[in-house]
Amino acid sequence: MPKLQLHWSPRSPFVRKVMIVAHETGLVRDIALVRTRVAMAEPNAALLPDNPLSKIPTLVADGEAIYDSAVICEYLNSLAGTDLLPAGAARWDALTRQSLGDGMMDTLVLWRNERMRPADHQNKALLAAFAVKIAAALDHLEHQAPFAVPFDLGHIALGCALGYLDYRFADHNWRVGRPALAAWHATFEARASVKATVPSEEEG
Ligand SMILES: N[C@@H](CCC(=O)N[C@@H](CS)C(=O)NCC(=O)O)C(=O)O
DSSP states (O other): OOOEEEEEOSSOHHHHHHHHHHHHHTOGGGEEEEEOOOBTTBOOTTTTTTOTTOOSOEEEETTEEEOSHHHHHHHHHHHHTOOSSOOTHHHHHHHHHHHHHHHHHHHHHHHHHHHHSOGGGOOHHHHHHHHHHHHHHHHHHHHHTTOOSSOOHHHHHHHHHHHHHHHHOGGGOTTTTOHHHHHHHHHHHTSHHHHTTOOOSSOO
């Protein structure tokens, strides 16, 4: 078993993806968590040697850095010999769902940054574009829910994106008009790995 360290925060939705995989694969006890603070406008000098983009999650396995979250999740799945990434045609479906979930999280993080700026500095066109993209993604998912089974990396990414909406965009009420997606997300939230990784304001 390689020595595993994860640059980690209790609030990042991308870190949550990796932590859900760590629980699902049974590897969670083998990963040392290193509390790492990041911000888009403040590169973290201590993280740059492991990840020149200064982003979390970053996994260090026997001294070798692995990023981003999709690569870390695939690495852990392979290390544990689990089946979170199906073979054959189902693989492209799972990877595409992962890309949609990751892309939603990218958009939501940018949206949150923009709306935290003073009102007179906010770019209204950007805010409107983020709202359109997230609404389109949610409507698309409402038509697809409850998604193919068994549970895979694609489900985890989508669940983390919806969880981040609950955490940072509670005012958005994404469940309204999307009963199938809301019902699927309730099943996601019932998993032990998801309950164990609820975002927290407490310092870890
Ligand atoms: N594509 C990356 C995105 C990771 C990401 O954006 N993480 C945020 C925290 S939620 C971050 O590190 N932001 C710092 C920065 O952008 O400098 C992944 O999937 O791991």
